Structures are given as C-alpha cells and as structure tokens.
Amino acid sequence: MPFNYEIINEESNIAIATLWTNTKQIKTTLGNTINKVGIIGNIYTPIGINHMLTTLAKHNNINTLILYGTDINGIGDYIIQFFKEGKIPKLLIPKEVAEEIRKTVKVIDLRNEYKTNNNQALLKTIEENYKPGNPTRPSREITIKEEPKNNWETPLMGALIYETNTYRAWIKLIDLILRFGVTKELPNNTYREFLGVNIIIDGTKTTTPMGRPINEKQIKINKEALETITNTLSENPYTTNAIHKNEYLIQGIITGDYYNQTTYIPTLDAFNEWCKTIIEQWALAKAIVEEINKRFNAWYKVGNVGIIIFSARIKEDQVSKAQDFVKRNEAIFREFIEDPRGNFTIEKQNGQVIIEHRYPKTHELIEKLTFNTLNQAYNYLKNRNYFTTYSHALYLGKEITRAFLEEYYTQDKE
CATH class of the missing domain: 3.40.50 (Rossmann fold)
Structure with a gap:
C-alpha cells in the first residue's frame, strides 16, 4: 500500500x-x-x-x-x-x-x-x-515490488468452520491450512500446520451431511465408544460425563431432542484423513442415537457433530495437490449457508436503518436495533457475537451500507 x-x-x-x-x-x-x-x-x-x-x-x-x-x-x-x-x-x-x-x-x-x-x-x-536549503542526498525514483507470501511465519491457533456439508467443510479446512498454516519440519516429513480448528457439522439442517448416501456397512464404528456413551446417557440423559477416551476423546451430550457429539483429535492429516474421520464420527453419533431410541422408545436425532483438531496438517509434498483441489472447488465458497444464530431483516425509515434479528426457523423476533449512522451500526455490531459465519457478517455490512447510502432501499435488491 x-x-x-x-x-x-x-x-x-x-x-x-x-x-x-x-x-x-x-x-x-x-x-x-x-x-x-x-x-x-x-x-x-x-x-x-x-x-x-x-x-x-x-x-x-x-x-x-x-x-x-x-x-x-x-x-x-x-x-x-x-x-x-x-x-x-x-x-x-x-x-x-x-x-x-x-x-x-x-x-x-x-x-x-x-x-x-x-x-x-x-x-x-x-x-x-524549519531550515529549507539544498538537498542532502540525490533524488531517486524507487519502485517497490512485493511478492505475495504463501506461508505464515508465526503459529496461529483458533478457527471455527460451521457447515451442513462435510465436503464443503473439507475444502474450507484445506484452504485454512494453506492460507494460514506454518511450515513445520519434523524428522520424517515437513508439514503445513494450523492449530486448534473446531469444525461443526450441523445435523439439524440435513440428514445427509456427506452430500450423498453412505454404505454404512463399510464404516468402522468405535464399538467401545458406542457402548460407553450409550450406557452413560441411558443411566442419565442429562449428564455431561458421557465420555470415551482412547485414540480420541469423544464426548456426547443430549440437549432437547438432539444428541450432540464432539471428538478431540490431537493430529490429523487433513488432506488424506478428513473424509474417513468425519464419516466414522457421524456414523458413531447416528448409532448412539439409534441405540438410545431403541432402548427407551425415544425420538432423539443427531444434532451437531463437532471435531476439534489440535494440529491440522498437510504434507508439504502435497501442498500443490491441495491447492489444485481447492481451486477446482472454488464454487463452494459462494454457496449459501444459513447462520444458526439467526437472520436479519433491514429497512429504512425516516433516515434511520432498522434491523430486526430473528430466529432462523420460526422467524420470531429476537431484538430490534435502530441506527442513525453507518458508523454507529458498525461500532455496535463489529465485536458482538451475532455471527457464526464470515459470509453473514460481510453480507450484513454490505446491506447496512446500502441502506444508509441509498435514498430508496430494499433489502437484497440492487
């Protein structure tokens, strides 16, 4: 700049x-x-x-x-x-x-x-x-040429990927590591690494998060985890102690009508192991729900299945292949994903911009916000927890800007 x-x-x-x-x-x-x-x-x-x-x-x-x-x-x-x-x-x-x-x-x-x-x-x-006088050095015309940097120098930790589709989640995970991962040299290999990724697959909005039917007979379900978590929740469906520890730490919890599950994975080769890992964890969650429902003639459904990866990696010799993979699937970044934290309606009245925050399913009113200036809206919204996805925050920013700049504003109509 x-x-x-x-x-x-x-x-x-x-x-x-x-x-x-x-x-x-x-x-x-x-x-x-x-x-x-x-x-x-x-x-x-x-x-x-x-x-x-x-x-x-x-x-x-x-x-x-x-x-x-x-x-x-x-x-x-x-x-x-x-x-x-x-x-x-x-x-x-x-x-x-x-x-x-x-x-x-x-x-x-x-x-x-x-x-x-x-x-x-x-x-x-x-x-x-102030002493104007003769120049103290030659005058020079210098042009700066800056090459794009493709590797982060300091380790970053913490990212949330919210999705309803595991394939899109995979692409976003790979893109995250490629953009912000740090090159890490180990004795047997060199990796691009990002720390502390939390990936949520929302099962409340889809019955096929893989995007296609899966042959469940070929999926290896962790039977020990199935038994441990099912038995614990059967004894007390309100417990927070339904935990299985082995290769991974897996925890399940029932909230309302939904069984939710999080798996903590110390290290994951994101390019090669994501698909197998998420399919197995989803299948485990589904099996737990089916077993609990069978035992108690209940109605539970799979809610959110989360995977927390402490060290998400791509092998350095596969970085080029991973970049091609993301490029081929560029269109997924334009696909709409509804924010589970709600929707916003925007209208303009007497120079003020009125924003209504509403529940995603029923569209019931959560709160009503009134702003007199664009800067007022920006300062109020910028650091609050209204958004799960970056796209939703950018969308709202775009529409609020239009609302203040246009004399006759209608949401989503440019």
Missing part, C-alpha cells in the same frame, strides 16, 4: 508522520504553521515504512521527520529502530538507498506529546527545525 501523504511546501525540509491519526486533524492543529511542513502523511505498518522511504528518496530536501499521532500497533518504534540501527522487518527497497536516507534524516519522536495534547511542542519543533 503506498504511503498516504500530501505535499504542502516543496521547499520545506520537514515531514510529519501522523501514524494512525487523520492528517486533517494535525493540519488543523498546526494552523498557519502547516506552510512550513513539506510532507504530511499516515503510516500504519512495517511494510509501509518502505513506501515512506521511497517518498523520502524522491523528496531529497527532507532531512527532519517528526512522529506525531496515535501509535496503535507500535509502528513508531519500528521507524525509530530503522533510523537508529538500520533494522526493518522487511526491506523492499535497495539497501544502499535505505542507508542513504537513514544517514541524512533525523527523527524527532513526539508521540507522547500527542498523547498529552501538547500541540505547542509540535509547533515549537517545526519552528526550530
């Missing part, structure tokens, strides 16, 4: 990096002193330092850089580290150009002064350092 900057005075030797703060705010603070500033701009990330450096390379009269603004993520520390030690997380311009800038530009850190609203410190610093 290019350095977001504005040239004020081409003769000035001063640049201000406002970091995350809106440049308009700082310009207003400066009043007429803004005319003594050469360049003012934002900078948000370590990669953005490279774009800032290309700007300084071109504008060779700048020899003073002032940091004044909100530093949300420590970007100011990276800038200071570069000018003191020459270190930067990822250098994307020629090293000799970076060194040339580092040796001819001084950095003045006024981040603490910004925190205390000490605007006079900024005005004084500009007055003291």
Whole structure:
C-alpha cells in the first residue's frame, strides 16, 4: 500500500508522520504553521515504512521527520529502530538507498506529546527545525515490488468452520491450512500446520451431511465408544460425563431432542484423513442415537457433530495437490449457508436503518436495533457475537451500507 501523504511546501525540509491519526486533524492543529511542513502523511505498518522511504528518496530536501499521532500497533518504534540501527522487518527497497536516507534524516519522536495534547511542542519543533536549503542526498525514483507470501511465519491457533456439508467443510479446512498454516519440519516429513480448528457439522439442517448416501456397512464404528456413551446417557440423559477416551476423546451430550457429539483429535492429516474421520464420527453419533431410541422408545436425532483438531496438517509434498483441489472447488465458497444464530431483516425509515434479528426457523423476533449512522451500526455490531459465519457478517455490512447510502432501499435488491 503506498504511503498516504500530501505535499504542502516543496521547499520545506520537514515531514510529519501522523501514524494512525487523520492528517486533517494535525493540519488543523498546526494552523498557519502547516506552510512550513513539506510532507504530511499516515503510516500504519512495517511494510509501509518502505513506501515512506521511497517518498523520502524522491523528496531529497527532507532531512527532519517528526512522529506525531496515535501509535496503535507500535509502528513508531519500528521507524525509530530503522533510523537508529538500520533494522526493518522487511526491506523492499535497495539497501544502499535505505542507508542513504537513514544517514541524512533525523527523527524527532513526539508521540507522547500527542498523547498529552501538547500541540505547542509540535509547533515549537517545526519552528526550530524549519531550515529549507539544498538537498542532502540525490533524488531517486524507487519502485517497490512485493511478492505475495504463501506461508505464515508465526503459529496461529483458533478457527471455527460451521457447515451442513462435510465436503464443503473439507475444502474450507484445506484452504485454512494453506492460507494460514506454518511450515513445520519434523524428522520424517515437513508439514503445513494450523492449530486448534473446531469444525461443526450441523445435523439439524440435513440428514445427509456427506452430500450423498453412505454404505454404512463399510464404516468402522468405535464399538467401545458406542457402548460407553450409550450406557452413560441411558443411566442419565442429562449428564455431561458421557465420555470415551482412547485414540480420541469423544464426548456426547443430549440437549432437547438432539444428541450432540464432539471428538478431540490431537493430529490429523487433513488432506488424506478428513473424509474417513468425519464419516466414522457421524456414523458413531447416528448409532448412539439409534441405540438410545431403541432402548427407551425415544425420538432423539443427531444434532451437531463437532471435531476439534489440535494440529491440522498437510504434507508439504502435497501442498500443490491441495491447492489444485481447492481451486477446482472454488464454487463452494459462494454457496449459501444459513447462520444458526439467526437472520436479519433491514429497512429504512425516516433516515434511520432498522434491523430486526430473528430466529432462523420460526422467524420470531429476537431484538430490534435502530441506527442513525453507518458508523454507529458498525461500532455496535463489529465485536458482538451475532455471527457464526464470515459470509453473514460481510453480507450484513454490505446491506447496512446500502441502506444508509441509498435514498430508496430494499433489502437484497440492487
């Protein structure tokens, strides 16, 4: 992303990096002193330092850089580290150009002064350092070429995949590991690994989550787990202790009319073992329900079948094949999946946007929300637990934006 900057005075030797703060705010603070500033701009990330450096390379009269603004993520520390030690997380311009800038530009850190609203410190610093004159280095036009990165450097843990179809869940699991997995070298092989994946297959909305009938006679059911969990639930259908521990930890629980099951798997070769694993766990859940119903003439059904994978892996020598697999099935990412946490209806009345949150099956009203501005809606909804799927959150954001921008708004009609 290019350095977001504005040239004020081409003769000035001063640049201000406002970091995350809106440049308009700082310009207003400066009043007429803004005319003594050469360049003012934002900078948000370590990669953005490279774009800032290309700007300084071109504008060779700048020899003073002032940091004044909100530093949300420590970007100011990276800038200071570069000018003191020459270190930067990822250098994307020629090293000799970076060194040339580092040796001819001084950095003045006024981040603490910004925190205390000490605007006079900024005005004084500009007055003291405003010394337009001859350039201190050659002017250079630098183009940044950044290659896409296909491997995560630090391990990530925690992801939820909610699905009604096990094949779609498989594709999403593979896509997750390919995009955000870390390469891990082991004695016998090298893997791409993602930690802590929770996959939920919702059986309340489908009787064929595999997408097709399965020959159940060929499925190997864990008989010990079947017996342990069935017996425990038969003694007390409200217990939370229906647990079987062997190769995997399997826990079952009855809530309402549904039997729900979670299996904890320490390690899974996601590309080669997912299908077999989920079919066996689904078959186990179905067998437990059938046995309980037979014993008590009951009516239970399979609810949610969850699989928690601590280490979800793809062998490095199969990464290319896995990428082709995801690419061939790209269409599944566009398929609609109803959010079990409910639906939203949106309408516009007298400039306000009214959102009704409703139950997915009966469409009964859960709550009614009224917003006067798009920013108000965003700040209220962004961190609350309304959404199971990313697609639902993005959809609601798109429709709320349309509702505020369009004079005559109708949901889902563009």
